[in-house]
Amino acid sequence: MPAEGPNSGSGDAGSHDSLAGDAPGAARGVLLVLAGTSGAGKGTIGARLREADPALNWSVSWTTRPRRAREQDGVDYHFVTREEFERLRDANGFLEWFEVYGDLKGTPVQYVVDELAQGHDVMLEIDVQGALAVKRALPEALLVFVQAPSREEQRRRLEARGSETEASIARRLERAEAEERIGAEEFDAVVVNHDVGQATAEVAAILRARRDRGRSPHGDPPHGD
Ligand code: 5GP
Numbered sequence: 001m002p003a004e005g006p007n008s009g010s011g012d013a014g015s016h017d018s019l020a021g022d023a024p025g026a027a028r029g030v031l032l033v034l035a036g037t038s039g040a041g042k043g044t045i046g047a048r049l050r051e052a053d054p055a056l057n058w059s060v061s062w063t064t065r066p067r068r069a070r071e072q073d074g075v076d077y078h079f080v081t082r083e084e085f086e087r088l089r090d091a092n093g094f095l096e097w098f099e100v101y102g103d104l105k106g107t108p109v110q111y112v113v114d115e116l117a118q119g120h121d122v123m124l125e126i127d128v129q130g131a132l133a134v135k136r137a138l139p140e141a142l143l144v145f146v147q148a149p150s151r152e153e154q155r156r157r158l159e160a161r162g163s164e165t166e167a168s169i170a171r172r173l174e175r176a177e178a179e180e181r182i183g184a185e186e187f188d189a190v191v192v193n194h195d196v197g198q199a200t201a202e203v204a205a206i207l208r209a210r211r212d213r214g215r216s217p218h219g220d221p222p223h224g225d
Helices: 042-052 082-090 109-117 128-137 151-161 166-186 196-215
Strands: 013-015 031-036 056-058 094-100 103-108 121-125 142-147 189-192
Touching: 013 128, 031 042, 031 128, 031 166, 031 196, 042 056, 042 121, 042 196, 082 094, 082 103, 094 109, 094 128, 103 109, 103 128, 109 121, 121 128, 128 142, 128 166, 142 166, 142 196, 151 166, 189 196
Parallel strands: 031 121, 031 142, 056 121, 142 189
Antiparallel strands: 013 094, 094 103
8 A cells, every 4th residue: 555645735636547457468668657856856857868768758747737937838738727627537537636735737648548558658757646646557657766865955956946935945855755755665766866867867777677678578577676
């Protein structure tokens, strides 16, 4: 039973429950789920992975939060109304979704399922609880947890963003302890982001190992997992 971390907060959340175990034996892509502590650099790692690997598709989440100045609809998120979101949610159209501070965010299920069925790899960059919900719906998902080398470094990175209030930095740092525990206990791999190039290479290697395992005749890892 996955542990519930404090970042589920007072929010509501849900996951798809009917995807596990479909198409046994079919050539399926790998679903890479990147999550981690705030300020660890998972966004940058995700962007670098996408640049370096044209075979990696990424899922664009739906959200009801307002678009920020530099964000593009259909690229950063699909920005939708609450009614549109709830309609898709009620039709079981999200692999996982959650509500935090009044905003809804979710991973539309159809794109992910279609790409995986075609043997294409898909990357999600979502929050820790969302990653656990994905694992419940699709246990073969590859969960990679990204964390900063230390709390001091995490704080430094959050401050360097220049967009966080002291209260929001404190909240994110407070949450990190429990999230890192979930990362260690529930995720397939933990990557410590000392250096973004090296951390990206590590995630790419973890993905490659899982892909190769999928291709091996018996589905076994070449030398353990
Ligand atoms: P933002 O700053 O864009 O409002 O929020 C970013 C946070 O939301 C990050 O932790 C990101 O991983 C998470 N996130 C973005 N899309 C989704 C989603 O579809 N599902 C979940 N569970 N988290 C998401």
